[in-house]
Amino acid sequence: MRESRNEHRTPSAASESSRPEHVARRNSDEVRVHGFNACMAVFAKRPHDVRKVYLVESRIGDLKPVLAWCAQRRLGYRIVEPQDLEKLTQTQHHEGVCFEVRRRTPLGISTLLKVIPAAPKPVLLVWLDGVGNPHNFGAVLRSAANFGVHGALLSQDSALSLSGAAYRVAEGGAEFVPIAQIVPGEDVLGALRNAEIALAATVPREGESLYGARLPKRLCLVLGAEGTGLRRGLVDRADLHLTIPGTGAVESLNVAASAAVLFGEFYRQRALESARRA
Numbered sequence: 001m002r003e004s005r006n007e008h009r010t011p012s013a014a015s016e017s018s019r020p021e022h023v024a025r026r027n028s029d030e031v032r033v034h035g036f037n038a039c040m041a042v043f044a045k046r047p048h049d050v051r052k053v054y055l056v057e058s059r060i061g062d063l064k065p066v067l068a069w070c071a072q073r074r075l076g077y078r079i080v081e082p083q084d085l086e087k088l089t090q091t092q093h094h095e096g097v098c099f100e101v102r103r104r105t106p107l108g109i110s111t112l113l114k115v116i117p118a119a120p121k122p123v124l125l126v127w128l129d130g131v132g133n134p135h136n137f138g139a140v141l142r143s144a145a146n147f148g149v150h151g152a153l154l155s156q157d158s159a160l161s162l163s164g165a166a167y168r169v170a171e172g173g174a175e176f177v178p179i180a181q182i183v184p185g186e187d188v189l190g191a192l193r194n195a196e197i198a199l200a201a202t203v204p205r206e207g208e209s210l211y212g213a214r215l216p217k218r219l220c221l222v223l224g225a226e227g228t229g230l231r232r233g234l235v236d237r238a239d240l241h242l243t244i245p246g247t248g249a250v251e252s253l254n255v256a257a258s259a260a261v262l263f264g265e266f267y268r269q270r271a272l273e274s275a276r277r278a
Contacts, residue, residue, distance in 0.1 A: 033101050033167045034085075034094040036062065041172030042101055043069075049102040053077035054088055059096040089164055104162060106154065106181035109191050115178065116150045119196040122217045124266050127153040127188075129234060130225035131255055132160060138169025139256035140223075145173030147263035153220070156182040189237055192220055198239040201230055202262065204252040207243035210262065215269050216240075221262050223255050 030051055033039055036059075043050060043066055053070055055063055057079055070077045085094045107115075116123050126149055131137060137160050144152060154160055158181070167174050182188055192199060198216040201207070202223050222238065224230035235241070244253060244261050253261065 029103050030100050031103050031162060031167070032089055032098050032164045034089040034091070034098040034164050035168035035171065036095045036097055037172040038167040038170060038174070039097050039099045040066075041175040042099055042167075045175040049104075050075065050099050051102060052100040054080050054085060054098040054100075056080060056082055056085060056096040063097065091165070091168075093168060095168075098164075104179070106179050107151075109153065109180050109182060109186055109188055112151045112153075112178055112180040113191060113195045116195075119218060122270050123195075123197060123219070124149050124263065125151050125153060125192075125197065125220040126259060126263075127155075127220055127222040128158065128160065128255070129155050129222055129230050131158070131223065132225060134160065134163045134166040135169050136254065136256045138166035138171075138174065140259045141166070141170040141177050142173040143256070143260040143263050145170070145176040147260075147267040149177055149263055151178040151180060153188070154179065154181050156184050156186075199234075199237065200240045200242050201235045201238035202258060203230070203235065203241050203243055205243055207241035209245050210242050210265050211245060213240070213242060215266050217270070217273075219266065221259075221266075223259055223262075225255065 033042055047069060050066075050070075052075070053063070053066060055077070060067070060079070067077060069075075080088075082096070085096070085098055086092055088094075088098050112125075116125075124147075126140065126144060128137070128140065131140075141152065143149075160166075162174055162179070189199060195218070197218045197220050200215070200219055200221050202221060216239075221242075222230055222234055242262070244258060246253075252258070
């Protein structure tokens with residue numbers, strides 16, 4: 001790593017910090033966010049959570065506001081070589097920048113339901129049941145941000161978190177979608193129904209065609225993992241079952257592609273309703 005002007009290091013510290021075992025350490029309450037759009041979204045939404053900035057020299061011009069902000073607050077930043085950034089992020093897809101950022105604590109379901117629009121205003125939530133791939137998670141959040149999804153629910157046994165990979169794939173969308181984690185014993189279905197939110201299970205076949213269904217104005221879409229799909233209990237207790245029609249050449253879309261199609265159709269139906277009222 002090369003020393004930036006905003007941080008003094010002794011020669012011994014400089015040599016130590018070039019080793020991958022050194023750069024891999026960070027506080028457990030922090031996450032390394034990489035990818036230009038992901039980092040800039042964090043800076044725009046919650047700059048107070050940024051703890052440190054790493055960037056390659058070619059990104060200095062793009063990140064001038066960030067570096068000025070760091071300098072004003074005496075917050076450390078380093079200009080590093082691309083290979084050093086690969087060690088920090090554990091990927092070649094870092095796009096020349098990495099922020100160490102305080103982790104967002106997931107909301108409780110009750111808190112999420114308090115911050116979304118109250119009935120009868122339209123609401124869309126997504127519940128990821130058994131989904132474990134961080135890239136799929138990031139892609140779902142990207143689509144969710146684009147179509148105005150009001151929150152994402154993670155099952156109590158979910159291993160998903162806002163990792164660096166999820167942030168990068170979300171392209172900034174992770175900052176715009178509240179995330180709630182279900183806790184053991186919580187009556188999620190009861191809470192959703194009290195908030196007048198219907199539950200829609202997405203199934204690969206034998207559900208109502210997405211394009212023939214009139215989607216409820218307040219809806220929680222449940223999507224399952226590839227292979228295992230949704231838990232039977234959620235399918236059985238859902239208010240409606242939706243299938244995305246297609247040619248049948250493949251069994252189904254992956255969860256991220258399915259989410260984008262479903263979110264887009266909900267958005268389309270609400271836009272048509274608004275146009276009719278205008």
